[in-house]
Amino acid sequence: xxxxxxxxxxxxxxxxxxxxxxxxxxxxxxxxxxxxxxxxxxxxxxxxxxxxxxxxxxxxxxxxxxxxxxxxxxxxxxxxxxxxxxxxxxxxxxxxxxxxxxxxxxxxxxxxxxxxxxxxxxxxxxxxxxxxxxxxxxxxxxxxxxxxxxxxxxxxxxxxxxxxxxxxxxxxxxxxxxxxxxxxxxxxxxxxxxxxxxxxxxxxxxxxxxxxxxxxxxxxxxxxxxxxxxxxxxxxxxxxxxxxxxxxxxxxxxxxxxxxxxxxxxxxxxxxxxxxxxxxxxxxxxxxxxxxxxxxxxxxxxxxxxxxxxxxxxxxxxxxxxxxxxxxxxxxxxxxxxxxxxxxxxxxxxxxxxxxxxxxxxxxxxxxxxxxxxxxxxxxxxxxxxxxxxxxxxxxxxxxxxxxxxxxxxxxxxxxxxxxxxxxxxxxxxxxxxxxxxxxxxxxxxxxxxxxxxxxxxxxxxxxxxxxxxxxxxxxxxxxxxxxxxxxxxxx
Amino acid sequence: xxxxxxxxxxxxxxxxxxxxxxxxxxxxxxxxxxxxxxxxxxxxxxxxxxxxxxxxxxxxxxxxxxxxxxxxxxxxxxxxxxxxxxxxxxxxxxxxxxxxxxxxxxxxxxxxxxxxxxxxxxxxxxxxxxxxxxxxxxxxxxxxxxxxxxxxxxxxxxxxxxxxxxxxxxxxxxxxxxxxxxxxxxxxxx
Numbered sequence: 001x002x003x004x005x006x007x008x009x010x011x012x013x014x015x016x017x018x019x020x021x022x023x024x025x026x027x028x029x030x031x032x033x034x035x036x037x038x039x040x041x042x043x044x045x046x047x048x049x050x051x052x053x054x055x056x057x058x059x060x061x062x063x064x065x066x067x068x069x070x071x072x073x074x075x076x077x078x079x080x081x082x083x084x085x086x087x088x089x090x091x092x093x094x095x096x097x098x099x100x101x102x103x104x105x106x107x108x109x110x111x112x113x114x115x116x117x118x119x120x121x122x123x124x125x126x127x128x129x130x131x132x133x134x135x136x137x138x139x140x141x142x143x144x145x146x147x148x149x150x151x152x153x154x155x156x157x158x159x160x161x162x163x164x165x166x167x168x169x170x171x172x173x174x175x176x177x178x179x180x181x182x183x184x185x186x187x188x189x190x191x192x193x194x195x196x197x198x199x200x201x202x203x204x205x206x207x208x209x210x211x212x213x214x215x216x217x218x219x220x221x222x223x224x225x226x227x228x229x230x231x232x233x234x235x236x237x238x239x240x241x242x243x244x245x246x247x248x249x250x251x252x253x254x255x256x257x258x259x260x261x262x263x264x265x266x267x268x269x270x271x272x273x274x275x276x277x278x279x280x281x282x283x284x285x286x287x288x289x290x291x292x293x294x295x296x297x298x299x300x301x302x303x304x305x306x307x308x309x310x311x312x313x314x315x316x317x318x319x320x321x322x323x324x325x326x327x328x329x330x331x332x333x334x335x336x337x338x339x340x341x342x343x344x345x346x347x348x349x350x351x352x353x354x355x356x357x358x359x360x361x362x363x364x365x366x367x368x369x370x371x372x373x374x375x376x377x378x379x380x381x382x383x384x385x386x387x388x389x390x391x392x393x394x395x396x397x398x399x400x401x402x403x404x405x406x407x408x409x410x411x412x413x414x415x416x417x418x419x420x421x422x423x424x425x426x427x428x429x430x431x432x433x434x435x436x437x438x439x440x441x442x443x444x445x446x447x448x449x450x451x452x453x454x455x456x457x458x459x460x461x462x463x464x465x466x467x468x469x470x471x472x473x474x475x476x477x478x479x480x481x482x483x484x485x486x487x488x489x490x491x492x
Numbered sequence: 493x494x495x496x497x498x499x500x501x502x503x504x505x506x507x508x509x510x511x512x513x514x515x516x517x518x519x520x521x522x523x524x525x526x527x528x529x530x531x532x533x534x535x536x537x538x539x540x541x542x543x544x545x546x547x548x549x550x551x552x553x554x555x556x557x558x559x560x561x562x563x564x565x566x567x568x569x570x571x572x573x574x575x576x577x578x579x580x581x582x583x584x585x586x587x588x589x590x591x592x593x594x595x596x597x598x599x600x601x602x603x604x605x606x607x608x609x610x611x612x613x614x615x616x617x618x619x620x621x622x623x624x625x626x627x628x629x630x631x632x633x634x635x636x637x638x639x640x641x642x643x644x645x646x647x648x649x650x651x652x653x654x655x656x657x658x659x660x661x662x663x664x665x666x667x668x669x670x671x672x673x674x675x676x677x678x679x680x681x682x
Contacts (some may be wrong), residue, residue, distance in 0.1 A: 073524065073534055075622060082630035086561055086591070089636050093568030097649055101657060105664055217617030225610040225619070228527075230536020232618070234602055234625040237524030237536040240543050240550040241513060248557055252564075274644035278637055285630075302530055309530040422567045423496060453514045454546070455523040464506055471500040488660050492653045 005327040006157045012331030013154065016197070016338055017174050023190045044188060044266045050279030051195030052188045056259050057084070057280075058198065058287050059344030060146030061139075061402030063337050066288075067320070068313035070295020071302075074224065076236025077295075079246040080403075081288045087254035088281050091418070094255050096264050096273035098421040101489045103265035110351070111258050111417065112359035114265070118421055118486060119428035122363045127435040129359035131412035132258050134439065136352035139259075139405030140387035143345035146314075147171035148391065150337050153318035168388050175345050176384045188266070190346065194339030199283055201336025202290040204329050205321075209293035212324040213300050220300040227303045232296075242455025246403075249460040253410025255418035259347035290333075294320045348387075353379040404446060407459015411438030414463060415470035423474070424482060424490055430473035438466035495567055502560045509553055516546060539606035547603060554595040562588040565636065569647050580647055587635035594628030 044052070062081075069077035102114040111132065116125035148167035155162045210216040213223070224232040235243045254260060267273065298316045301307040307323060310316060317337065321330045356379040358368045369375040415438075416431035441462040445452070452461060482490070493501075521537035528535075536542070543550070562584060569580050601621035605612050615623040640648070 072532060074536065075625075078625065082625055085630055085633040085637070089633055089640070090561060090564050090568075092640065093565045095568075097568075105657075105661055218614050221614050221618055225612070228535045228537070229605070229610045229612070229619075230524075230539050231534075232622060233536065233539060233605060234598055234621045235536070235543065237534040239523055239536070240546065241553070242523060244550060244553050244557070247554075251557075251561065270649055271644070274641045274648070277640055281634075281637060299533065302533070310532050313532045418564075419567070422570070425496070453516075454518060456510065456513070461510070464503065464510065468500075468503045468507055471496065471503060475496075475500070485660055485664055489657070492649070492657060 005322070005330065006154070008327045009154055009322075009331045009334050010158060012328075012335045013151075013338060016335035019193065020174060020190050020342065021177060023193070027189060044263070045268055046272045046275045046279065048188055048192050049263055049267050049272065050276040051283055052191035053088075053260055053263050053276065053280040054283040054287070055191045055195040055198060055339070056263065056344050056347045057254065057257070058284055058291075059139075059402070060143045060337070060341030061344075061406075062288070062291050063198070063341065064146040064149060064314060064317050065142070065402050066291035067294035067298065067316040070292065071299045071310060071316040072313040073238050074228070074231030074236035074299065075234065076238035076243050077246070078236070078292060079243045080250045081291055083247045083251035084254075084284050084288065085281055087251040088277060088284070090252060091255040091261060092264075092273060092277045094418045094422055095261050096277070097270060097492070098489070099261060099264045100267060100270045100273070101492065102421070102486075105485060105489055108265065110354040110359055111262055111265075111413075112355065112363070114421075115416060115431075116363070117483070119416075119426075119431055120480075120483060120486075121428035121432070124416065124428050124431050124435075125359055126363035127432050128413065128416065129355040129363065131408070131435050131439060132351055133355045133360075134443075135258075135405050135408040135412070136348045136355070136383065137387055137390055138401060138408060140345055140348040140352070140383065141391040142402040142405055143341045143348070144168055144171055144175075144384075144388050145391040145401065147175075147338060147341045147345070149314055150318050150334065150341075153315070153322070154334060157322070165392060168391055171341075172384050172388045175342055175349070176381055188263070190342065194336075194342065195283055197332070197336045197339040198287045198290075201333040201339075202287040205325065205333055206289040206293045208325045208329060209297035209320070212297050212320075213304070217296070220296045223300040223304055224296070231299070238455045240454075242457065245455070245457040245460035249407055249410050249457050249463055252414055252463060253406055253459065256410040256413035257406065258351050258409060258413065259344060261417070262347075262351060290317075290336075297324070349380045349383055352383040353377075356383070403457070403459065404442070407457065407462060408439070408442050410459055411442055411462035411466045415466050419467070419470065421490070424487065425474050425479050426470070427474045427477045427480060429477055430470045433473055434466040434470040437469055438462045441465055495563055495570070499560060499563045499567070502556055502563065506553070506556050506560070509549060509556065513546065513549055516549075518542075539602075539609070544603065544606055547599060551595070551599045554599070555592055558588055558592045558595065580643075583639055583643075584636065587633070587639060590632040590635055591629065594624055594632050597628065598624035 066077060099114060102108055102117060106113065106117040108114040108117065112125045112128040115128045116122060148164055148171050151167040151171055152162060152164055155167065213219045215222065221232055231237050294317050298307065298320045302309050310319065321333050325333060353376045357372055357375040361367065361369050412435045415434040420426040420431055442458060445458040452458060519542045522542050524534035524536055527533040565584055566581065598621050601624055605619055605621050612619045616627060618626060
């Protein structure tokens with residue numbers, strides 16, 4: 001079976017991609033309107049929503065970039081994982097009720113719709129949509145780059161050298177197909193399949209990683225302690241402040257990730273939220289085993305001298321699977337990797353298309369691009385093409401590009417959305433200033449390559465500044481009257 | 493003190509802490525250095541010289557975060573700006589205290605670990621401080637998840653809220669229909 005390793009992997013991945021195409025075609029028959037395309041008809045059940053929320057959270061960033069970061073920095077990036085329980089709690093406490101109620105009351109089909117209704121402000125709609133579009137580009141590029149990296153590793157073993165450009169093109173093509181055909185319905189139902197595949201893959205990999213190093217986790221710990229005690233300490237090589245800043249931006253930032261929180265607007269019943277929360281946390285925790293176990297195992301194996309040193313840390317997951325997992329397991333896990341990547345990327349394409357077709361035109365000229373469904377499909381293709389170009393030109397590691405995307409969303413949307421929907425005094429001007437300031441800080445630090453002291457994360461700083469501005473300005477400015485129905489919903 | 497004032501105060505303290513840290517001199521390996529044998533890998537180096545001088549600031553950073561997150565949870569549980577939410581404060585604060593305790597124990601363990609270097613025992617597969625991170629910081633918030641599930645109908649969305657929201661939606665739809673009818677009539681007249 002070892003001789004057919006690559007054939008088995010290719011067959012598993014091929015079957016999985018065909019399954020995604022089939023779901024896209026099935027979902028196309030259920031997509032009749034823009035509300036179906038963007039909001040899944042607001043008819044999703046507990047399991048579908050719970051797995052869609054988790055699988056959108058743990059993306060290629062987690063499945064490819066995560067192990068890569070552990071290889072590179074030791075345990076530092078595990079703060080992005082351990083914050084998940086608090087992150088989901090904050091997001092559900094602040095938004096599960098408010099967003100669902102706003103969506104139904106005002107027939108909102110996107111997050112900027114709800115923001116415009118909350119603040120009675122078209123500039124707020126525009127800035128929210130702009131922040132979403134900019135964040136989508138960075139984060140979608142991460143997913144496409146992760147998918148292409150994995151595909152390149154698989155194809156090169158069977159067919160010899162193959163360019164990353166060709167892999168980016170192939171990855172984008174499947175992704176675009178099922179998103180364009182089925183919209184968010186295809187996205188959430190593939191999320192369901194993808195979520196199960198990710199969980200099974202993570203558990204199997206966890207045991208493979210335990211057996212790859214003598215003594216399991218204790219054995220890995222001994223090897224890593226001997227090489228560099230800090231790498232297996234609680235802060236990893238990045239250090240205390242950098243790690244805790246990741247805890248801050250990733251825990252709090254989950255409530256600002258539009259691809260995750262818009263799922264809360266799609267549920268059949270609001271009361272399902274109490275079941276969706278534990279489902280999402282449990283599924284995420286199981287799947288995060290892959291991030292932790294592969295990363296630590298491959299770092300230990302390289303230090304031990306069992307595995308050759310990696311040229312780039314993003315290769316950690318593919319190389320571990322090709323070298324230490326049973327061929328059939330490798331096939332399932334590679335399909336799981338694609339699942340993780342595609343389940344997030346399809347959500348980005350969807351909310352990005354909504355920003356271009358629905359939100360920005362409504363903010364600028366008072367109405368959407370019509371016919372909305374056709375333009376949404378065209379916008380999906382264009383956004384995927386632009387993100388593919390960005391993926392090829394960025395030159396960043398998957399996880400670092402992903403962290404930038406996460407921080408962009410977090411700093412822009414947590415104040416205006418997560419806080420603003422729960423605080424009547426929150427002012428539209430404060431929301432607009434917070435969003436604009438967060439974008440300027442995030443992109444400014446990125447563009448000028450500014451290094452913050454002690455490894456403090458740029459997204460965390462932008463989030464801290466935008467939150468402080470949001471609260472401070474809302475206290476300073478006179479309170480504005482809300483629409484009566486909006487005020488009534490905020491009192492519930 | 494209102495909840496929003498507390499949240500703002502914590503943010504100001506976090507910003508001040510960032511300012512304080514910015515003024516502290518960083519050792520060369522504060523954010524890690526390249527591994528001599530493996531170029532895509534980093535090393536943390538001597539823990540005592542890079543982490544112990546800012547250990548207190550690090551603990552303050554963690555505890556301020558726990559306070560801020562707790563305030564946000566209560567903000568989400570509040571109905572209206574004036575409702576008394578004291579009965580909800582106690583269980584939520586108790587569950588948050590567990591998280592704060594996990595952080596304190598992590599820092600206490602780390603102080604010993606930073607001095608001991610490689611000569612530390614393992615707990616459930618990891619050095620003690622790392623074990624507190626993985627098993628304590630990650631899992632203590634599950635008490636809050638249990639509270640959310642258990643008290644959802646009372647604290648978040650119960651029968652009264654459902655009935656009130658149904659009234660709001662009915663009123664909104666009626667207003668939409670009236671507006672559409674009036675718009676159609678005016679179009680016919682013109």
